Amino acid sequence: MPGDLHVRIVDTPRPALRHEVRTERPGPNYLWVGGFWHHTGTEWTWNDGRWTEPPQPHAKWIAPRYEKVKGGTRYSPGHWSHERLIID
Numbered sequence: 001m002p003g004d005l006h007v008r009i010v011d012t013p014r015p016a017l018r019h020e021v022r023t024e025r026p027g028p029n030y031l032w033v034g035g036f037w038h039h040t041g042t043e044w045t046w047n048d049g050r051w052t053e054p055p056q057p058h059a060k061w062i063a064p065r066y067e068k069v070k071g072g073t074r075y076s077p078g079h080w081s082h083e084r085l086i087i088d
Contacts, residue, residue, distance in 0.1 A: 005079055007087045010039050011072040020049045029053050036064045039075045056082050 014037045022032055035049035054060070064078040076085060 004038075004040065005077050005085050006041070007074065007076045007085050008039060008041065009069060009072050010044075010075050012044070013068075013073055014039075014066045014075070015044055015046075018046060022049065023051070026051050027053075031061055033061050033078070034063065036078055037066075038064065038077060055080055 017037070018035055020035045025032070030051040030053055033050055033052055036047055037044045038047055039045075060081040062079050062081055065074075065076040067074040067076075079085060
């Protein structure tokens with residue numbers, strides 16, 4: 001998972017999502033985080049979907065958002081519900 005939680009305007013659109021096959025859940029405490037594109041500040045990188053245990057009890061995964069805006073795409077990174085996005 002990327003640690004960069006900056007919301008940014010990117011001048012290139014997000015690439016197409018990739019097809020993924022969800023495997024069997026490895027245990028009752030695991031949540032599925034679907035694959036997504038993350039923008040590093042210089043390029044888009046793909047993060048494969050995976051089963052993961054939340055970092056804190058009751059934390060929820062908030063999927064990334066990609067919104068077409070003037071000047072490009074506003075990218076809001078995926079994050080756990082207990083984390084804060086940095087809006088520059």
